[in-house]
Amino acid sequence: VTGCTTGTPGGTGASAGSSDDSTYDVAFIPMVVGAPYFETANTAMQEAAEEIGGINWIYQGPDTADAAKQSEIVQNMITRGVDAIVISAVDGTSVVPVLQQAMDAGIHVYTWDVDTDPDGRENYIGIGSMEDFGAHMVDSLVSQMGESGQYAVITGSLSANLLNERIDAIKAYSAETYPGLDLVSVEGADVDPAKAYTIAQNLLTAYPDLKGIISNSSEAAVGAARAVQQAGKQGQVYVTGISTPNVMKPYIADDSAQIINFWDLEKYAKLAVYVTKDLLDGKTYSEGTVSGYDGYDQLTYSGDVLLFNEFLDFTADNIDEYDY
Amino acid sequence: MKRLFSRYPTEWVLVGLFALLFIVVSALSPSFLTAGNLFQLARQMVELAIITCGMSVVIITGGIDLSIGAQVGLVAVTMAVLVAHGWPLPAAMLAGLLVAVAAGLINGALVGVLGVPSLVATLGTSLAYGGAATVMSDGRAVSSFPTSYFVFGQSFVGPVPAQVFLMIAIVIITAYLLTSTRWGRHVYLIGANPVAARFAGIRTARTLMATYVFAALLAYVVAVVLSSRTATARVDLGDAYVLSAISAVVFGGISIAGGRGNVVGAILGVAVFTVIQNGLGLANVSVFIQTVVIGSILIIVLTGREIAKRVRTSRRKTAPVFGAITTSKERQA
């Protein structure tokens, strides 16, 4: 695997219309603003931009995770003539046409966290492979409930591609690795913890032998843990999966939820800024220098994809160390 | 001129507001007032404007169509799934058209023939249409369209995005239908007083069916433009437009109780919203502040208009004709 380059050769400050030539205007476009995940990420990114200097980190996204709205924001960024766009795509294909427009306009496009089709961007900075993470989620649950028994998945919006891919990974891995596991149901709760709660309650009722719930979105975990807590089923039903630390602390504390599969979000977010800066500066990566950043020792780099690879599970032991 | 003003007070307020916003936003962001961005702006309006045309007509009849967004998703997903199954594009697009017509007919039949309150009827069908699309696509984005399809949402006539012309044509056609045809007249009168409309020999059921089918056809157009622009079909493709369209409609002076207002006002409403979103976005104002601005403008502008009206007529304390309208609706059997 050879080190790869930025999209444009000699790309120092191809700053299309930025007012101050010495700094890069970089637009970070999350799937949705106002979600704790992206807010936390943005805060960390701003910090990193501050640390590095020379980057004006712009945060602008749709108020609902809507692909068309996200495209419009990309368009606005083209108009503003930023130097680069870092995007977490609502879905991998619908923003591609507009991202291509951006690249045509000389703007560098990188994806962070959620990738698009490769022809929509130059580089992708991601957490790790979906298969690995799905497997990790299943393993976490198995570590609690054991290798056999019924479990269910509660996801967010049914039309969220990222979540759907994760479900596929979960299904594939558990079917292959743990034949004793029985996925009784997949339910969708949108981004509404109250709905997730009701659904979790219903699942507990419908499947009295249910032993585990995997959460596939922050809201789902809260709802599931709350349902287990209310039903007093701690120790009988295990809740693991995606969420963020702060909202889950009370549930981890009273054993209504056990493991939150996550990653060090702040660190992961900062990576995006470091990498963006380097790419904009025209730096070329080779295997050796990928992990050139302090503390990032598990980065892997293949083609135009850079992976963070550090999964982090929050459990009763460590969750109090994180505050977001 | 004066007559023109007194006949369309809301529209003129909106034009004024639009101009004012233009100035403010240009000052806030240097990149706003560039030819490129103005075309961009027009392009960003397209889908909402077309949806708003359909919503306007439905709201003028005194109804509402919450399922328009789901229809967009359903049509787009139908076409994409059929293409993925190897259908030729024209056949898939025809099938999408039929699906749209069917969706409109179902809404129209529920509201017009059975007399189900449109709000619940279309909330229900919205779930059902969205659900059907979810079943077809397993909730996934489908990107099976051939590149030839992208002409509908990604092509340009000179520097102008092609769909802008489509939007202009649809707005003109809608305005024409509403103001100059028998159907348009009936649409207004059903909204003003459905009971009297029946007594006047208007085929209310048929007219309402046509209305909901009209809205569905525009949803179809939006589905094509949007899925072509984004090269993808998704269940939730049109969801974001429903509430915005309703806001634009009421902002533009169409009475939610039906019977009054015109589509041009609603489109001006769309323009105002788009300028705010585009301009403030360019000026790097957070979406949430944009939301606050839009909400405030909605209230402030209409409050200003209302107070001005009251000062003008200096009529005190009466609640004109509203009661009469309310009671007439009640007896809609």
Place this chain on the structure above:
Amino acid sequence: MNATLAAIVRRREIVIAASIVVISCVVAVISPQFMTVSNIRNVLTSNAVMAVLALGMTIVLVPAHIDVSVGAQLAVTAVVVGDIVTAAQTQSAIVNTGTMLLLGVVIGCVLGALNGLFVALIRLPAIIVTLGTSSILRGVLYSTTNGAWTSGVPAWLTSSQVDGPVGIPGVLIVVAVATVLLAVYMHRTTSGRDVVALGGNREAALRFGVNVSRVDFLVFVIMGAFSGLAGVLYLVQMGSAQPGAGVGFEMTAIAAAILGGASVFGGRIHIGGTLLGVLLLGVIQNGLVLSGVPVYWQDLVSGLIVVAAVTAAVIQDRALLMARLNSSATTKEER
């Protein structure tokens, strides 16, 4: 005797109740868990928030208004009360729960009064005002919290969902009290009659001494109080609150009220119908999961059920009108 029976059968509530029964029977056949005490209790408690919102909406709909800001009002209340209660970290349960409920109601009233002012004094259409305030409230809430959740709500507050006098969940008692208060207000006070009269004929209400502006204002304050109450119940139920809480709840609340017999054109009041409307939607959601309908099919199925139920209700309304026409002429002839 027969007449009273007939009158009962003709009530709007019957159709919705019948729909609930039919769905329940189907689900009960598929899933033995459905007809268990704990499930029924779950269905009731998890719809408490919606019940409170829909009750408030019923009143707003009577004078032909509408309030689409209730979801945002709920979120504001839940977040503010949540922040206060987590900051205060007091211990004694019963008094404090009451205080929090009261606090929620007060916050809700203030938010409702804001809507009410514009509707009653400026006479803007309610849909515009509430669309506007909804955007404003959400925008402000997100901007101030940056989307952060309020969590760590103490157990004394959240536990009142399950605990309660004589084993009845606390939230249900709140719903019951709210229902009774509302019913008494609407059916046993002249002020409540004023609201209904206003919905029947606004102009006449004005002429017969109803203070129309006051009524308009009042219904929005009442709605606000109910949203505030719902906000606290949400907090109690979830143990956390976020600025996105209650998104879309307004539509469900409106739909439930209309299912129950309310009309967007005003003048109709069916408090029991509203509760049944909420229950119907709740049972559908519960039944879909319990009977194992795959998630991708759930929206389709619930959409079809909603359409079927409301159509049945409308057809029954029409039959009722015809029956009344016929019976009135008959009695005249008999005389």
Place this chain on the structure above:
Amino acid sequence: MRTGSETLIALDHVSKTYSGITVLRDASIEIRAGEVLALVGENGAGKSTLIKILSGAEHPDPGAQLTYFGQTHDAVDPVRTLHWGVSVIYQDLSLFPNLTVAENLGFTRAREGHGVYRPSAWRSAAVEVLERLGLDFDVDAPVETLSFGQQQMLAIARAVATEARVIVMDEPTSALSAVETEILYRIVDELRAAQVGIVFISHKLDEVFRICDRVMVLRDGQVVTTGGIPDFTQDDLIAAMVGRRTEYAASRVEGEAGEEILGVDDLLVGGTTQGVSFSVRRNEIVAITGLVGSGRTELAHTIFGMTPARSGRLRVDGKEVVIGSPADALAHGIGYLPEDRRLQGIFAGHSIRTNATVAALDRLVDRFRRIVPRKEDALVARYTRDLDIRPALPSADASTLSGGNQQKVLLARWMAAEPRLLIVDEPTSGVDIGAKREIHRLLQGLAASGTGVLVISSELSEVLALANRILVMRGGRIVGETTPGESTQESILTLELQGDHQ
């Protein structure tokens, strides 16, 4: 004039301007205890407006002097006048359709209570009031299920029930038949005896002469004359109202009726078990009369396709037809002028033009189905002229017209549709005497030109003046048929009441 009795209310220098148009000019009115004051004038003269100002529902232009029960006020509102004992029967009735009869009756009195609503108390009070007035309604029925005439009686009952000191009646008898009108007269007499001051607005001059003590004539917003009833003749009043003397010659279309246009066979109306059968022929005016609630309107609704028939057959031009909706009826050349013009007729917020042409749009469109403004304007202009609609401003909002002018707009709607059979339900309700003659003349003209006309009317003089044949209904059935030549008001009334079959 009976007594030089005490003045209860006096309004002076009352003017009212609606967006530039003056509808009242320096008018004055004086209401005295124990006296019935008639207020007459053409449609749009300003009668209802004066009454709304009296009750405080509308505010006069500055400069008015308002004295109520000896106290002068700058401004009044409905709540206060109601409280002082001013009770108004508005022209639009102002009932609450969604409340029951008992709730409507109790509504005003409840305002004096302590905020507690006791349905049982309201109910028994309502029963008592209705009994006292000799009315029998189901007190638990929602008002929207009552016929228009019944609603009018209810509005009267409500006004009387408040024990007011001044009662204003704005055209209380417009949809009442002879029997109910008698009840009203009796009530008025009782009130007068109880020293209540009464204002009685009516277009029926015989009624004015029968029960009123004093009369005041409004023309174009000004008081033109006022004085004791004995000092006037009907012709004097008419002259004062219209500003000149007019002749009225009811010229019934005599001669042979043509072939049948509408045939009704055994149509079941309402809950009856016996069908209705009759026919209407070309060049013929057939009148249907009966008491309030006798089912005339329901019959018309059934023919017009508004309510489904339970059984029976309809023939149009000898061919059996199925009419499932008013649109079908219109397609078969049947028009219907409804009795409740506010709910079933006028499109509030829409222009006179739009209101008048809605049923005739088919003839106003070009090849591209565009409504041709020129044709539309011409049609409106013609009927504005023929019917003397005021203001003659096609773009004016129809709901701001006076009651009588709204009625004329609706009539224009149906005449413009050029039906072969026109059913008119209380066609002259609320219409002034000049316009009434005009409408009669137009209906006769329609019949003369070959249209079949079916008139539903409670006013026996109208029926006798217009019709070639008279059908009398009772309880949803036709109980008698007669001709003007062989009957009198009394004989028809007897039929209405007793309904013996021939």
